[in-house]
Amino acid sequence: MPEPISDSDARYALELVRRICTEAGPGVPGSPQEGQRAAIIARELESHLGARNVAVEEFTVAPGAFLSPYPGAFPSRC
DSSP states (O other), rough: OOOOOOHHHHHHHHHHHHHHHHOOOOTTTHHHHHHHHHHHHHHHHHHOGGGGGOOOOOOOTTTTTTTOOOTTTTTTOO
């Protein structure tokens, strides 16, 4: 059975989220803000795991890909 999350772990996670929100702010997928958020998380992981154990992969996002429902999810009107 997993151990419960400690108060110090919960505070750590909350502070990390606060830092991400303050330093990078909001942004849609593929935006510069998303890259900033990824960099913050990468630095945090490097501080715990070592830089050799963390890799950031580049990717592209199609513009508007997340703005429409899946094809066929809603019946079309004829």
